[in-house]
Amino acid sequence: MTEWPTFVEVVDVTPRDGLQDETGELTTEEKIQLIRDLRAAGVRRIEATSFVSPKWIPQLRDAEQVLAGLAECDNLIALVPNVRGFERALATVARELTFVVSASPRHQMDNLHMSLDASLANFQAIVQATEAGTVRLRGAISCAFGSPFHEEMIRPDEVAAIAKSLVHHGAAEVSLADTVGLGKPDFVRRVITAVQDAVPSTPLALHLHDRYGLALGNVVAALFCGVTTIESALGGLGGCPYAPDAPGNLNTEDLVRWFHLMGIETGIDLEMLGSVRKRLLGQLAQAETRQGELRT
């Protein structure tokens, strides 16, 4: 059992995961302001957008424009699902790119429209096309703690094998995602331990969704394993449109409050975070009304 941390890095994914499943769409300016506000509240790494096809996730169709408005930001992450997304992302200020695959074969096909092997080949091509020192590549594994499809069983050794491939190809960090909030503390520990054994010198992150408040238990399991980077979203927004019954992300405010109560620093101002959440939820409600009016 590793030492309990004194500092944990909270990666806020609101602008990407938090917005991708909302019926209300923020304006580009609102998205830019959201990211600036998160930075001002002390969030050191922010997943700002996804370079996914607007055909699949129209909410993030303005990825380039959002990043163009944030030239001063050096802490932005963008998600890329394939080579095409990578090429779009390279032209922006995003300095970290999350390449995503899935531990669930069916979610892999539904969400990424190609097999795991094809995804890994994409990732290899991306690594080869990356000039050294320009961007940091992260490998994310969706459904690492449970599949939304009942017939599928996720196995720690298979998640570890995927992590090993990602790191072998060039991932500098691996993010393990509980895409559908099915993680249980002991299974989280087993998966993390298997991945740590497979890629011992690669830093890990945990991307959490929260079902019935169990995510805190998974956070505790991860901290006991020495994982000190956790991804969450304001207001518990978020969810993958291609993962049935996915609950929202773990709420960033809950997470930060827990850390502070546990004597773990985050560098984040909880009160400012509350104001950001409040404004965001107001804007989303307005956006929903606006779009409702457009449709009628």
Next chain:
Amino acid sequence: MTEWPTFVEVVDVTPRDGLQDETGELTTEEKIQLIRDLRAAGVRRIEATSFVSPKWIPQLRDAEQVLAGLAECDNLIALVPNVRGFERALATVARELTFVVSASPRHQMDNLHMSLDASLANFQAIVQATEAGTVRLRGAISCAFGSPFHEEMIRPDEVAAIAKSLVHHGAAEVSLADTVGLGKPDFVRRVITAVQDAVPSTPLALHLHDRYGLALGNVVAALFCGVTTIESALGGLGGCPYAPDAPGNLNTEDLVRWFHLMGIETGIDLEMLGSVRKRLLGQLAQAETRQGELRT
């Protein structure tokens, strides 16, 4: 790290801890019914009452009468703070007696009106007066994870030393209580580990109060340490009148729901438990009104 359990024993302490700090007082018949209902819902061990002086906790003044109405129950625990309480308890159906001391010197004096050494001498006298095979003696350590008094610091080695004394004198089980809900997962793990090192063959229980939802984190820490007996109360009632700012107990329904979600069995019917809680809260509200009328 021990194996994750497949079964956890939930000890419900509602009739004792849950009622001792309420302004509304249930009737003796309501208390008896509450305990029968908890049994019917599948709770295998229930802390039924406390043989404390009615001068300090009038809500439990009918301890003898409550137990007299439960002759058929073989799973009842009663709390005893001293030799006098033990003598009262011996004459009842309670087959397990929890003798309580505190890891906080000030809480020890405020709650038990004697020093730790005097308490341990009381416990020794109790053990000597106990006929073999009649009752099982449990040792409980209040404030094991934090003191309500800012000037006091709880140390794992000191809690372990108290546990060792209790077991040395004859405790068959040690219950570690987070009386004021100050436990944090890593400290819980450190205290439990220290106690396990001191009394390796004694089963441990964890008595939890919940501040801001952190208790789940403490449960997870305890499970990772191999502790599989957790104490909680319906509706999150409870709190020690002699521990300033003590939050309610961990809610038994939350706890059972979490266990079931984590694939851990409890033998408890969650739906029945919900009905018991609903009726109890209704009765407490009525009792409060009744007593308000008596006072005016």
